[in-house]
Amino acid sequence: MSLALQKWVLDNPWKAILMSMVVVIASSTGLKNFENDGDPRTFFGEDNPLFQQFLEIEEDYAGNEMVSFIVHPKNDNVFTRETLHVIEKLTEDAWMTPYSTRVDSLSNFQHSTVIGDEMYVEYLIEDAMSFSDEKVAELEKIVMGEPALQNSLISSKGHVAGIFVRVFMEDQNTEAAEVVLYAEKLRDQYRAEYPDVEFMMTGTVPFSYTAQQATQDEMLFTMPIGFGVVILLLLAMLRSISLTVITLVLVVFSITSGVGLGTWSGIVFSPMVGAAPAMILTLAVANSVHILVGYLQERRAGKIRYDAMFESLRVNMQPVFLTSSTTAVGFLCLNFSESPPFHDMGNMVAIGVMVAFGLSMVLMPALVMVAPDKEYKPVQGFTHRMMVGFGDWVIRAEKPLFWGMAVVIVVVGSFVTNNELNDVWNEYFDETFEVRRANDFMMKELTGMNRLDFSIPANPDIEQGVMDPVYQKKLNEFTLWAKAQPNVVSVSTYSDIVKRLNRDMHQADEAFYTIPDQRELISQYTLLYEMSLPMGLGIDNQITMDKMKSLVSVVATDLNSQQVIDLERACSEWIDQNFPSYMKTTGTGLDLLFGSLALENIKSMITGTVMALLLVSALLIFALKSLKYGLLSLLPNLLPAAMAFGIWGIFVGQVGLPAAIVASITIGIVVDDTVHFLSKYVRAKREYNYDTTEAVRYAFSNVGVALVFTSILLTANFGVMAFSHFQPNASMGTLTALTIAMALVVDFLFFVPVLLVIDRYASGEKTPDKEAEAEAA
Incomplete structure (x- = not known):
């Protein structure tokens, strides 16, 4: 944004407000397109072969709902x-x-x-x-x-x-x-x-319905708490009711516009997308805080309202644009995910963040200009003095901090390998939902919830091939093998019906509980059985209409994602080794789909995270006009996520589908601290010709408090998601909050000492201790 446009906004606040309202209203009308979809199938893309196999089985065998x-x-x-x-x-x-x-x-x-x-x-x-x-x-x-x-x-x-x-x-x-x-x-x-x-x-239908309710509950639960946290922190930080209200107006408009534009584009709400409004709320506040803090600093320095806001916009426009852009980039890189709801969530948050940037540059300054004004005393608050003192301590203790933090980072990061994959769909809700309590009871007392379906083709050269004794005997062999596997509680197959019919046709003699050798007998038994079945209780749930395929359902209990994947692999290997070529197939099922999706998502999000990292670093290099600082920024971008996953590995040790996206989205968020600190640091060196030590002290003095505030705000609001009853959102919120908290620690206690060491070495400056020794000598 040019200085001329900033000046126009401040000179014409009512026109700026009117223009902003037109944009907000036009964007928010997209809310009328709101749709809520809780179907677990929404997690899978149409190009997912396992999902297509799942849908094919549903179509062939009268559905699984x-x-x-x-x-x-x-x-x-x-x-x-x-x-x-x-x-x-x-x-x-x-x-x-x-x-x-x-x-x-x-x-x-x-x-x-x-x-x-x-x-x-x-x-x-x-x-x-x-x-x-x-x-x-x-x-x-x-x-x-x-x-x-x-x-x-x-x-x-x-x-x-x-x-x-x-x-x-x-x-x-x-x-x-x-x-x-x-x-x-x-x-x-x-x-x-x-x-x-x-x-x-x-069941699957109550699960889908519960997911729809969870999406609504998610917004109703997180939004009020998020607003409460924002209001309390803004009042504590700004000490101004009018500035707090202005920030809340900006936040509300950012949410309605972001969600409205998202729904205009066809985004459908799912439990994952339900977290987007709370994320927009948090990130929009973080944008506005830096501008308002700069405004208050200028007012306390004696400037009038107009000049104070103009200077704050001039100083903060670039870093706020950078942080907004990097945040949006991080969320847009969720499009590398294998799961469409993550695309939708990332796109909606990215839209909301950029809307928030635009409003913070136009609407917020205009509202400040027309709001009731007050006198500001030229004093530095307690928090500012504390931050200056903290900055001095970091400068004095740079070497112990550098080596101490290096050890902590390596040790904590080493626990990343403790994390194991576990993404079981029927555990997505906590025990506050009856569907979860019923699932747990069913698994413990009745049957399993981990189901693998195998649609097994018959010989294509034989009409109604499932009646072939060779086919039925192979089915029976597989069934007996599958029943003997650990944690398998039942196997449903048509071969058991054939054996039962053969036994009953021989006066219930258990010696005839076998597959007949004659195809004609199997066909006759099946025909007699079908003719005796009442409407709605046919065998179409086990055999296709043309009798060329049959379904074997292997039901297990108490398996995590990796164990489900291992069971399917063992079944498929047995089939590959023991079935004729025309019978070979692989299994599918919701648990397998989610477990495989989590693995694939991790692989695809590695690409997304690398892309986010490269784009963010390129933006910083371009904006700061420094290859050195752009490369240095990689440290505080990568290390916080490594530490967060290390801590997660110590205390939790299980990660699922959402964990894969945390690194990507947090790169765009945690870089905010680095951007604002570096922008002040570079400004001090270039505009005021400060040496390295004084530039660091200037950065702590001018932006340190705001960084602590925004980090607390982001951590608290993402932390609220930890109390979500929808497990993927809870784990994503907790990991994100942990990563943001670690980012502040890494920035202040590791990145700053690294910056001091490298820049002093590059410029030939002495440390404060050596300067003192030289003066004493």
């Missing part, structure tokens, strides 16, 4: 007339769930029996209240002896049962709410009607 009811009688025994009646009744009511296409439970499990040459397939439970004790005992024997039910519809101890409702939705954003609201109403109705039974609800 599910609402799961957990039924836990308080006497820990499902096999009573009362509990069986509850399961039977809830199964019937679950069919009324909007968009439901299938309901699976103990009640409607298709139990086959053979009398003579006739096969009968019946519901396992019908009119449970009429069951005799002998009938209940017989039912328990059937259920607990059926592999297809174990750790799926019934727990291995027989104390918990599941009812799974499959739904098909055209528009998940709107229809998921209908599904979940009905399911919640049904759950609450049963809780009231049957107090001796515990009912819980989970």
Whole structure:
């Protein structure tokens, strides 16, 4: 911005305000396009091959969208007339769930029996209240002896049962709410009607709906706290209600404009994007603070309002533009991420930050010019005196600080390797959400939540190839192997149905619980079975319509991301070694998708982080007109993230999808301290001909307090995200806050001593100690 434009703003404040309002209103109208999408599928790009495989399986096998009811009688025994009646009744009511296409439970499990040459397939439970004790005992024997039910519809101890409702939705954003609201109403109705039974609800549809609610909660939770922190710190820093209000106006307009322009561009809100407004709030304040602090310093030096603001804009325009640009660059480099929500969040924050810069150069000075004025006493505050004293101490202790900090950085940074990858989607919410509590209970007491699906092709040269005995026997071999793997609790496959039908057709003789050798028998069994199944309970969830592929679902429990990846790799290697070429395939599933995405995201964000680092350093070299200072800035840009991840490795030790982006976004943020310190330092040397020691002292005196304030503000507001109930945002906020805090420590206690040593050596200056010795001599 030219000095002429700065002068125009100060000469015509009302015109500047009007012009700013037109831009803000036009930008903010984009808010009408607000959309909220909590579907976990939004985390994956259309070009992700694993995701495409996942979608293909959903299309081939009637979808995977599910609402799961957990039924836990308080006497820990499902096999009573009362509990069986509850399961039977809830199964019937679950069919009324909007968009439901299938309901699976103990009640409607298709139990086959053979009398003579006739096969009968019946519901396992019908009119449970009429069951005799002998009938209940017989039912328990059937259920607990059926592999297809174990750790799926019934727990291995027989104390918990599941009812799974499959739904098909055209528009998940709107229809998921209908599904979940009905399911919640049904759950609450049963809780009231049957107090001796515990009912819980989970599944992919409640998860997506919860994610939508979490996005709204995220903004409602973080924004008020963020504003509260900003107000308190601004009042403490500026000691002016009018300047605090002006800053808040700028912040609100930056948020509405940034979000509005983002939604204009087609950005859809997800839980990750829900953190963007809070980030814009924090970063917008940091911009305005430096200008207002400079303004107050000039006022206390005796200048009138007009001259003080003009001088503050002249001195701070370049560093504020630089910090805004580098911050935007850091967030824009999130477009290197493999996950679209990170693109959206990065783009929205970058827009908001640059809007905040424009408003801080136009709207804020204009508002200051028309706001009520007051007298400013020419005194230096306590904090300023403390900062000057602190600067003197850093100058005196430069060598101990340099070597001490070098040791601390190396030691703390070495713990980076303690971090392990763990990004399990069903742990994205904390225990305040029922969907998380229900998931945890389900994994502990009923079945696993780590699911891998393998769509296994049959021989393309054989019509209805899944009926081929060779194919079925290979499926059975894989099933038996998979069931024997650690943490695997169940394997769902059509080969188990074929074995069950073969056994039943031979008077329930367990010796015939095998795959028949004749293709005709398998085809006949399947035809008889299909014809006996009621509407909505077909085998389309396990076999494709053309009977050329079948689905094997391996369900495990209590696995982290790396273990899920290892299990899929082991399964795929077994398939590769034991299946004929036409049957070879790989697995997919949400846990695998998220774990693989986290790994790929780390790789892609290394590129993004390097790009951010190069662009930021190039901007600094160009702006400061110094290759030396641009290269020196690499130290305080890289080291804080290394230290933050080292501390994280000591106390947490697990990183997921969001961790990969922290380095990129913090490079653009933490460089702010370096930019403002170096700009004052370079100005002192070039404009005032100060030596290295005096230039450092000048920088501490003029910008030190503002740097401490903005660092506290950024750390506090990003730290607020640590209390988010959405785990990715919580870990991202905590790591970012930690990185920003480490940046201030590194800048003041390591970068400044490095600057002193290098510049004194380059200019041949003596240290203060040597100067004192020379004078004494």
